[in-house]
Amino acid sequence: MRNKTAFGAELTHISWLMHEYVTLQRLHALGAAVPQPVGVGDNAILMDFIGAPGHAAPVLHGVTLPRAKAQALLAEVMRNIELMLQHGMIHGDLSAYNILYWDGKVTLIDFPQVTLSEGNHNAHRIFQRDVRRVCEYFRLQGVDCDADALAAALWARHVRLTPDRTARDEGWRADD
Ligand SMILES: Nc1ncnc2c1ncn2[C@@H]1O[C@H](COP(=O)(O)OP(=O)(O)O)[C@@H](O)[C@H]1O
Numbered sequence: 324m325r326n327k328t329a330f331g332a333e334l335t336h337i338s339w340l341m342h343e344y345v346t347l348q349r350l351h352a353l354g355a356a357v358p359q360p361v362g363v364g365d366n367a368i369l370m371d372f373i374g375a376p377g378h379a380a381p382v383l384h385g386v387t388l389p390r391a392k393a394q395a396l397l398a399e400v401m402r403n404i405e406l407m408l409q410h411g412m413i414h415g416d417l418s419a420y421n422i423l424y425w426d427g428k429v430t431l432i433d434f435p436q437v438t439l440s441e442g443n444h445n446a447h448r449i450f451q452r453d454v455r456r457v458c459e460y461f462r463l464q465g466v467d468c469d470a471d472a473l474a475a476a477l478w479a480r481h482v483r484l485t486p487d488r489t490a491r492d493e494g495w496r497a498d499d
């Protein structure tokens with residue numbers, strides 16, 4: 324991988340896919356609103372299809388919600404964000420473009436960029452960006468959403484480190 328050979332590129336590609344697949348498996352087992360993963364191959368992950376035959380679920384970005392519904396779905400998205408953080412994970416590319424909406428429910432997708440909350444110095448910033456992007460959408464739907472306050476409260480509740488510290492700074496293993 325370091326020498327950037329074709330084989331190395333293949334390994335990098337596979338490890339990204341495996342990373343996403345294992346993350347999906349873990350999140351699904353934890354009760355997160357994610358598609359159920361079924362299998363993984365060299366180029367693709369097979370997972371539960373959200374939508375109906377011939378009609379894939381739209382992403383939340385293009386959906387207009389009544390305010391009460393928006394409030395409930397924000398709570399559900401925040402439940403998922405919190406569940407991930409509770410288990411040391413940050414989505415890393417979360418926004419209304421990576422949330423599907425079908426049958427009144429949200430499903431979070433697109434997990435190759437998941438970051439460990441205690442693994443690097445950017446973790447807090449990435450977490451805050453995810454929450455800000457989610458709030459951007461929900462504010463447009465008329466819901467109060469103070470991203471920085473929400474992010475700060477969740478971080479304080481679930482991450483043992485202040486935003487500028489990592490597990491390595493503290494001499495911990497990331498999975499301690
Ligand atoms: N499980 C799924 N069921 C239905 N549609 C999906 C599913 N996963 C992804 N999609 C569709 O494919 C698009 C791209 O998937 P995504 O995982 O976001 O990859 P990327 O954004 O990296 O291309 C999504 O915006 C959505 O329209």
Ligand SMILES: [Mg+2]
Pocket residue numbers: 420421432433
């Ligand atoms: Mg996407």
